[in-house]
Amino acid sequence: MRFVKNRILWITVYATGITVLFLHLLFPSQLVLQRLEAAVNSAGYLLEAGSLRPSLPLGIKLKDVTVHFAQVPSDILFRGESVDLQFNPFSIFRKNKTIRFQSNAYGGSFEGRADVLSFEQINPPAGGEIYFQDIDLSRCSPAVIPLIRGITGRARGSAFYVLDNPATRISTGKMILFLVEGSYALPEPFLGISRIEYDRGEVNAKWQNGSVTLEKFEIFGSRMKCSLQGDIQLAPRLEESRLNLKGVLEISGSNHVKMNVTVGGTLASPSVRYI
Numbered sequence: 001m002r003f004v005k006n007r008i009l010w011i012t013v014y015a016t017g018i019t020v021l022f023l024h025l026l027f028p029s030q031l032v033l034q035r036l037e038a039a040v041n042s043a044g045y046l047l048e049a050g051s052l053r054p055s056l057p058l059g060i061k062l063k064d065v066t067v068h069f070a071q072v073p074s075d076i077l078f079r080g081e082s083v084d085l086q087f088n089p090f091s092i093f094r095k096n097k098t099i100r101f102q103s104n105a106y107g108g109s110f111e112g113r114a115d116v117l118s119f120e121q122i123n124p125p126a127g128g129e130i131y132f133q134d135i136d137l138s139r140c141s142p143a144v145i146p147l148i149r150g151i152t153g154r155a156r157g158s159a160f161y162v163l164d165n166p167a168t169r170i171s172t173g174k175m176i177l178f179l180v181e182g183s184y185a186l187p188e189p190f191l192g193i194s195r196i197e198y199d200r201g202e203v204n205a206k207w208q209n210g211s212v213t214l215e216k217f218e219i220f221g222s223r224m225k226c227s228l229q230g231d232i233q234l235a236p237r238l239e240e241s242r243l244n245l246k247g248v249l250e251i252s253g254s255n256h257v258k259m260n261v262t263v264g265g266t267l268a269s270p271s272v273r274y275i
Helices: 002-026 029-042
Strands: 045-055 059-069 076-087 097-105 108-116 127-136 151-165 170-190 193-208 211-220 224-233 242-251 257-265 270-274
Touching (some): 029 045, 029 059, 045 076, 151 193, 170 270, 211 242, 224 257, 242 270
Antiparallel strands (some): 045 059, 059 076, 076 097, 097 108, 108 127, 127 151, 151 170, 211 224
């Protein structure tokens, strides 16, 4: 009886292995990639991938992935070495279908989830969350995270959002960043200084009804520290979003300087005043 049980077990393992092997060999990678590109294009983006293959248990894995904005192809939304997408079968009976993802990009890693109404239309996702570790900010596109334009260093943190109105794409969300060992380029030189070298920093922001509230922007270095708060009124063209920020800039040394700072203008062309 023990022999029969063992035999049945090995036959089951063998059959499962053969099935997985054939599914892998016969997987229509090119067709799936074309369908995925069409779905991404319908959302207003352009997808490029070096290869696509199946990924256990219920997913696909892409290599050498680049996503562009369709209207401005020169603006890169994402570029990564790999992206693993896994479908959650338990969400098939829900309004929103859930896809979990893992990715290696920008010298670090991402993981999280995206909620979509269907696999044919991902324009835009109904919500999602993301967690990231050890990201090299100098390799990220400023079109993706305009709040940290001009910052270098490494970052970890998280972000989430929920789509409030699919017609207008208005969403509610929050982002938290922790920064280490980098620099922040000042929009305008101050006392001959064009950038702040920092050891650590933190950025907290939330957005709602087309406006981003910068709750905390703090960076600390051996000679300087800077803090800002305020809001950003989002525009259809992200670089034209209006800034309304206030804070303090301190410079240590033989002549300690502490100045109030106001930042206006737009993301593309900020205007700084020191008081």
